Amino acid sequence: MSVHQVTLVEAVRLAALQEMRRDPTVWVMGEDVARGGLYGQYKDFLPEFGAERVVSTPISESTIMGAGLGAALVGTRPIIEMRIFDFVMCAMDELVNQIAKIRYMFGGQARPSVVVRMPHGIWRNSAAQHSQMLESWFVHLPGVIVVTPSTPADAAGLLVSAIRSDDPVLFFDPKNLFPVTGDVASVIEPIPFGKARLAREGRDLTIVSWSAIMPAVEQAAATLAAEGIAADVIDLRTLWPWDQAAVCASVEKTGRLLVVQEAVSVAGFGAEVVSTVVETLGPARVKAASRLGAPRIPIPFSPPLEDAVKVTPAKIVAAAKAAMA
Amino acid sequence: MSVHQVTLVEAVRLAALQEMRRDPTVWVMGEDVARGGLYGQYKDFLPEFGAERVVSTPISESTIMGAGLGAALVGTRPIIEMRIFDFVMCAMDELVNQIAKIRYMFGGQARPSVVVRMPHGIWRNSAAQHSQMLESWFVHLPGVIVVTPSTPADAAGLLVSAIRSDDPVLFFDPKNLFPVTGDVASVIEPIPFGKARLAREGRDLTIVSWSAIMPAVEQAAATLAAEGIAADVIDLRTLWPWDQAAVCASVEKTGRLLVVQEAVSVAGFGAEVVSTVVETLGPARVKAASRLGAPRIPIPFSPPLEDAVKVTPAKIVAAAKAAMA
Amino acid sequence: MEPTHNIRRLMDLYRTMSRIRAFETAALNAHKEGVVPGPLHVSIGQEGVAAGVCLNLTTEDRITSNHRGHGHALAKGAGVQGMMRELFGREGGHCRGKGGSMHIADFSVGMLGANGVVSGGIPIAVGAAQGLKMMRSSAIAVCFFGDGAINRGPFLEGLNWAALYNLPVLFICEDNGVSAFTATDTVTAGPGVIARAESLGVPGVTVDGNDALAVDEAAGRLVAEVRGGKGPRLLHAKTFRITGHTSTDAAAWRDPADVAAAKARDPIDRLGVLLAERGVATADLDALRLSAFEEMEAAVTDAKAAPWPDEAIAYEDVQDVGAVRFSGVSA
């Protein structure tokens, strides 16, 4: 099986392409998808699969979401493209009250096998309505799987799993990392949900993170290593289910935990990680447990203001050193 | 100033009535409000204030929310009645992308002085779409205040503060507690946001909770006291801002923390409380820190199934004892 | 239609309406007795719509419904025992006791579910139609909603979408004149649902929803058009809900004259008169109503005796992947 270097956006394109070739019930819908999608993630899909399986829709987010559900209920497998995460706010009833609950409410009769793709995160001065990260919300929402990859290979493998999943999957494309390159196999194998990737091995400290901030975390870890602090760096890859065993085992080893999130710290997923570790290991076995994330403010537009709220390698290094103190 | 015993729903009715009499720019809108609201929380408002200030609306949640914002921008103070929390999912763009961000995005020009009332929580076999508790989501959302009272007096005093607030306030009426009675003053004074209520004083354990589950917590605390375990019981009353000082001081005293929430435990507000306490005091000063809440499942309809996922006094007692072990 | 066939069809309509009425009356009584928990929305007086529409559907056709869905489900062929047990929250309910009245569903007969959110069924039906079309199915989707639902955004989006992709979906606006406790015309502007539908490219027809025969005929025509690939259609059925919004609403706020007038237009009685005119013996009609009554009484007896679901069931049907029980201390 050959491997090639591609961008993340090409990796997810190849993953969706492979699955649409494999399974004729898979299709994609969303604004501008016939044209290849806003980021080219569906480039050349229209000529190959036709307008019935590559459906450019009106600007009708609630129906994009709700029609995806309806189409799943009769046996198709829609990829619901939300364009930019923030617009899912126009489709929350369909996602939260319908998709997430329908299997349960109906006692198992419904299988809402949809993938909802929501490119999220800070993206070059796009300001408050195009930069949000609220992935932790959906971890709190029963009925959905939450996928937050950071590398081309993980994004591709997890998208394959998402498309094959009978559970509804919320797939957070890390839109700021779309141009990042990495190796992807020519046949993309599914990656199981709930298994973290050990991005770097250490002994002094456990750094847990996910999605678009991972490159900054790895950069920070390299800096820390150069200064003699060896961190276990864990990329969770999926937030529900999430790899509690890997994180707890690492903190058992290192005694120290730092969770790094691009999202707002307050009531974010980092709190879940810290709490779970403290509850599982007991406070006595944890020397330090802390979170780094954005302050509780909307994302500002201007570069220096945006920089102020962004988590950077320098801030991660500082937080890691504080955790070591 | 006289005090009288009223139900919680009457307490919030009196609070809104007082404020609408005080300030002619205050008005209420939502489905069926002219008839007094679904729970009678606006009973007799129509004859007193007229149809312009007591506006029964179409079933148009996004416009109820968005029009409330627009009306606030020109200087009125709308109370936006959502009827049942779950329906706010139909108005999330207006709440999350507009109301919460508008002041910030526009550099302070806008003051979205709205109160969004969202009666929430498990309510006698109403099933998955009428029972949700997602209050923790909004703590993670910059730009809003999150109010979660549990007694008639607190609900009344906090509603007065909410109506007078220039910040947008998300007011979670604990709908299951509407019939519960308590003392309310004839002139309702505002209660500041971010100040917890010490519901019971103890030394062995800190129990933190809020909203509709508080009576169960207090009952459990009484049982525990009878068995020799004296708990500090803290009713947070507001989740943003929340009284971190009171909670940390209490855990400093007791060394043990149990957060009780009616909502799903995973990624709920309890995680924020545990993490903040551990980060603030340091793990070494905490002997136990744990959360009790609902499993990660939608709320089922049937009484025994609903009971299975409900937090009860017995479960609280068991969790408290586990925390003491 | 030749006369005997016609009578048989009318009797079918009569039977379905009688069964809906009997089911809901039994459920209402059980609710008053305290054995049906939670909110209960019945459609007494509106049975002509469900019966008339669903008589034109096959089992493969799909329907979506709203909070007031017993009639739609029954008319579509949902099993009575599973429905009644669901209302009672017992084992053997179609939704295993997790849904209750507001979430009645029976996928085995194409009933894709009631919905606790007004308009919630609209995009689902539209998507079902899109999926069916994609899979070259001859089945269609039918979407029931109330007059209150036409003031929510999904109405516009869903109808535009259906017309755009020429989808096999029939929209049914069951217009009882009220949105919960508010008269719908006091919160609705413009000339009405037909104009709205046509402005979105969906042709519509208005019918007297209390005339089951008229509903049947109109729905028959529209279903044929939809099934024939002509695209979406809307049926606007004017009716009246005799009972309150929920089982606990005595509907004291209604004008008694309106209620009396509606009772005089009761769809079951009206069809009974027609059948009698056509020579059906009153005794036969009475027998049919009695048998519906007995069927539903038996369902109540069965549901009362049915066991409660085991607690473990609460933890099933959530997700294939990911723990449902909390890893820490959990309720």
Place this chain on the structure above:
Amino acid sequence: MEPTHNIRRLMDLYRTMSRIRAFETAALNAHKEGVVPGPLHVSIGQEGVAAGVCLNLTTEDRITSNHRGHGHALAKGAGVQGMMRELFGREGGHCRGKGGSMHIADFSVGMLGANGVVSGGIPIAVGAAQGLKMMRSSAIAVCFFGDGAINRGPFLEGLNWAALYNLPVLFICEDNGVSAFTATDTVTAGPGVIARAESLGVPGVTVDGNDALAVDEAAGRLVAEVRGGKGPRLLHAKTFRITGHTSTDAAAWRDPADVAAAKARDPIDRLGVLLAERGVATADLDALRLSAFEEMEAAVTDAKAAPWPDEAIAYEDVQDVGAVRFSGVSA
């Protein structure tokens, strides 16, 4: 209108359009230079709509806009320096650098903001009208949105609401034929926006949006009706966006013939021809365009030189109550 007044009014339109064109051209160039960050949506070719509508408004009137809002803001009287600095993310921007192009607002002249969400301004405008009416103001609300916005639910809800409460709001559908990169008619069913509006009780009028005079006249009539308490109205202005969806979209996907045709119908040139016919010297028109160009070049120079906002500003304007900095370790 007597002739001289008319000329003055036409010159006003010409000036406003020229200023919008100059502003956006300058901003586009600055964006290409890399000094305007983030996405930038310009309305080149559409200036007739903003100019024609806003000429009929007072400062007290409120407008809401969409993602393509520079023209609306300028025509409503927003300060150029504050706008350009905002686009540059500099101190002194109307939104203190927190909004950028997509969130341009100037409350001091009744410009209640652009919006990054399609249709986002509709309920806000409706609510503003409701508040104004409640406070017995003579001001009205005007709501600008694109043809793509009529496929989102808020269009239905907002227009129904406005008609229902007889609110002083004027809806402007600025129809450039495209929704981002998709031709709007390929995703829109039915006879169009006027039919949709009328089905919701809002009378509508279609106008050639590239004829600023026609827009002015139609808007004038509608504004008078709205201000006179006759209830909401909709103006459907057909126009063409010469440039791409965003500044980085070269719009290579468009039919060059369409673009050429649109350029031939350029609203500024057309009004220039009319003014020349009415005897205005070409030199006067050129001077006006030059002065607009110079004004905007100066604004760019100013914005380039303006200081960046201080980091502390990021933490302001969030809430009066509740810490913004994280109590734990924070970025």
